[in-house]
Amino acid sequence: MDLKPLLRPDLDTLEEYVPVKPLDVLAAEIGLPVDRLVKLDANENLYGPHPEVLRAIEGAAFHIYPDPGQDGLREAIAGWLGVEPSMVVAGTGADDLIDVLIRLVMPRSVVIPTPAFGMYRFLAKISRAEPVEVPRRPNFDLDVVAIRHAVHAGAGIVFLTSPNNPTGNPVNRAELEALCALETIVVVDEAYVEFGGETVIPLIARYPNLVVLRTFSKWAGLAGLRVGYAIAHPELAGHMLSLKQPYNVNVAADAGARAAIAHFAEIKETIASIVAERDRMAALCEGLGWLKPLPSQANFVLFQVEGRAAKDVAAGLRKAGVLVRYYDRPDLANYVRISAGRPEDTDRLIEALRAL
Numbered sequence: 001m002d003l004k005p006l007l008r009p010d011l012d013t014l015e016e017y018v019p020v021k022p023l024d025v026l027a028a029e030i031g032l033p034v035d036r037l038v039k040l041d042a043n044e045n046l047y048g049p050h051p052e053v054l055r056a057i058e059g060a061a062f063h064i065y066p067d068p069g070q071d072g073l074r075e076a077i078a079g080w081l082g083v084e085p086s087m088v089v090a091g092t093g094a095d096d097l098i099d100v101l102i103r104l105v106m107p108r109s110v111v112i113p114t115p116a117f118g119m120y121r122f123l124a125k126i127s128r129a130e131p132v133e134v135p136r137r138p139n140f141d142l143d144v145v146a147i148r149h150a151v152h153a154g155a156g157i158v159f160l161t162s163p164n165n166p167t168g169n170p171v172n173r174a175e176l177e178a179l180c181a182l183e184t185i186v187v188v189d190e191a192y193v194e195f196g197g198e199t200v201i202p203l204i205a206r207y208p209n210l211v212v213l214r215t216f217s218k219w220a221g222l223a224g225l226r227v228g229y230a231i232a233h234p235e236l237a238g239h240m241l242s243l244k245q246p247y248n249v250n251v252a253a254d255a256g257a258r259a260a261i262a263h264f265a266e267i268k269e270t271i272a273s274i275v276a277e278r279d280r281m282a283a284l285c286e287g288l289g290w291l292k293p294l295p296s297q298a299n300f301v302l303f304q305v306e307g308r309a310a311k312d313v314a315a316g317l318r319k320a321g322v323l324v325r326y327y328d329r330p331d332l333a334n335y336v337r338i339s340a341g342r343p344e345d346t347d348r349l350i351e352a353l354r355a356l
């Protein structure tokens with residue numbers, strides 16, 4: 001039977017999201033044991049979760065469905081951030097909430113200032129929204145005039161990231177407010193805000209069309225557990241809650257996220273270590289003379305590679321078991337993005353870079 005006529009007609013035009021591979025798959029591909037890999041390609045937290053988070057996960061009631069209303073988790077997040085629980089929606093990672101927002105708005109098009117996190121484009125296309133990519137200016141700030149044009153042309157969501165992945169710079173507050181004044185939903189993805197930059201959550205009181213996304217994947221070291229959340233005006237959050245998959249946050253993720261909040265003061269020390277390591281890593285790489293770091297407020301640094309191909313640098317590091325992300329495309333020609341790890345991860349990175 002020909003399956004093609006039975007499926008959506010635009011399947012051929014959908015682009016696959018290229019995800020990072022898990023450790024065991026990478027280890028088998030490279031031919032090194034897992035413990036020899038230095039994974040600096042996905043902005044994960046190499047310290048892993050706090051021990052109390054692991055204990056909380058162990059105690060979750062796995063035989064019972066999770067709470068579709070997410071009451072306990074939403075209250076914990078709200079109390080921690082000083083917002084109303086009615087403004088909080090949790091998801092299977094921030095990715096889930098990007099999808100919920102697109103399905104809530106069903107826009108003809110969405111605006112994505114590039115370079116950007118790839119999931120906005122991928123999820124827009126799945127929901128048949130045209131991704132309108134608006135290049136950032138040479139210093140990677142937003143091109144507000146071009147974004148405004150795209151909104152006037154009918155874009156229903158503007159996806160901003162602050163600090164941005166992969167460039168590491170935050171969104172400018174005045175520019176954000178100018179965009180919030182437009183007739184569109186404005187998403188500020190703060191996946192990395194715990195590492196630097198300022199949250200824009202207080203602006204939601206003035207702009208009910210503003211949604212802030214956050215995640216436990218980075219600062220709390222829970223990327224594999226899949227839990228994130230949105231903060232929005234209660235009306236918008238209410239619609240997101242009714243549209244999401246009822247059991248989107250599983251019981252382990254719920255328990256893990258709540259324990260991470262309870263132990264935030266201790267986890268903050270790990271966050272501070274990662275920030276310090278980011279700056280040490282950037283300085284050591286710059287000292288090699290051919291990697292030019294961009295200032296970063298996140299847990300990674302974007303480097304312009306001079307005098308050699310970024311692709312070859314990434315391939316050479318990979319052979320040594322050090323994984324980084326490289327970019328070679330018009331808006332990001334010859335760059336590598338390197339996540340900040342522990343001091344021993346930086347040492348392995350620098351050793352491998354010197355040996356290239």
Ligand SMILES: Cc1ncc(COP(=O)(O)O)c(C=O)c1O
Nearest residue numbers: 093094095117165191215217228
């Ligand atoms: C900007 C940005 N938003 C969201 C995510 C994904 O977050 P989550 O793991 O909560 O789905 C990432 C992950 O790399 C990211 O870089």
